[in-house]
Amino acid sequence: MDTSTESPLVERYLEHVRVERRLADRTVELYAIHLETLIANAAAAGLALEQVQTAHVRRWMAQLHSAGRESRGIALVLSCWRGFYRWLGHEGRVGSNPVQDVHAPKAGRPLPKALAVDEAVQLAQLHDEEADPWTEARDRAIVELLYGCGLRVGELTGLDLRASSTARGWVDLDSQEASVLGKGSKRRTVPVGAKAAEALAAWLARREDCTALPAARLRDPEGAAALFIGRTGTRLSPHAIWRQLRQRSLKAGLAAPVHPHMLRHSFASHVLQSSSDLRAVQELLGHASISTTQVYTRLDFQHLAKAYDAAHPRARAKEDGGKK
Incomplete structure (x- = not known):
């Protein structure tokens, strides 16, 4: 490993971090590169390293930022x-x-x-012919609830079959509403759309077919009350849903694997695109502050900008070099 520099002070420091602090070779190499930049900046300013002042460092950081260096790189x-x-x-x-x-x-x-609308629909409409009917019904219902209700994965796994004093959440198909316990133990009620209700009813019709359920009821009665269960008859974990959703999105032919929170982002973005009602989206997501929800206005603007670039005559004229 060659970390040679033109400064004896820097050489001594690199030896110090290598021997006394026992930093990894790669870290020492990066230190050498960063310190070479410091030496070059100080030399260009006619300064010895000991003469560098805070104003110099601020100016050099501004130069790195202007050159496109990311904040994390500058911090290092x-x-x-x-x-x-x-x-x-x-x-x-x-x-x-x-x-x-x-x-x-x-x-x-x-x-x-967030997914584009057509991508979200493509995922929701997938029917996996290779999956067994029990798993397919469950996973379709999971996708529909995540995307149709904007639930967090922890809120989804917390859903029980029915309302009770101990249940963290449940779905009422008669009223087509879901009650969930969100962050800060704040309960909220969200509407369940027709497609999500249909998929959930199909899952409930098959859920009892799990052969492990009787043993699960004896082993863990509370877990057996879960709305979404695995083949062992116990409540699905967030990790299991992440894994299943990733596999399902790839089978749907999406360009990148999808995770549960991406469906929550897609729900928020698509509702905002259609309604422009930021307060309603805030309530549906269970955000304590409107500032958290406002990030979706930036996604909405991106959507509008893409629509403009694709459709507006002046945007097309710009792409065609002004020939139109």
Whole structure:
């Protein structure tokens, strides 16, 4: 491993982190790269490493940001430099750490991943001919409830067959409503659409066919009351639903595997696209703050922008180099 630099101070520091702190070789290599950047910046400014001030570090971080470096990458560079100047302080070479109060810019909040409407419908309409009827009925009902009601996977696994004082959640097919216990133990009621109610009724008609149910009732009466169960007769776990949904989305021919929260995002985005009622979406999702729900307005704008690019004459003219 070659981590040579042109600074004896940096060489000593790299030896320190390699021998005394016992950092991994790859980490030492990255430190060497980041410190070479520091050396180059200081040389360009006509400074010795011990003369670098906080204003210099801030300017160099701004340059990295302007060059397209991501916030996480900038944070790693700063962490390396901060450790180097901390060591210089212990060595008596600097009186203060110029990197101590410099922080990377906050990373932009990533947009939640949502399916397009046709992709969500494609997944919901899948009929897996290879699956046994019991599993197929269950998994179709799971997809319909996740997408049709915007449930969290924990809210889905918490559903019981019927309402009770101990049940975390349940579905009332007569009123086509689901009662769920969300974050912060807050209960909310959400409507169950016709397709979800139809799929759930089909699952309930087959659920008792599980041969493990009698033993499960003796072993775990509370678990046997679960709406969604596995072949062992016990309540499905969130991990099992993640696995089943991933396999199902690939069988549906979707480009990327789908996870339960992606269906919740798709539910919110599609309802907002159709209704533009942010408060209603907030209540349906069970968000405590409207600011949490507002991220879906950005997804909605992306949808509108794509529709504009595909349909508006001036957008097409731009793509065609202005020939139209």
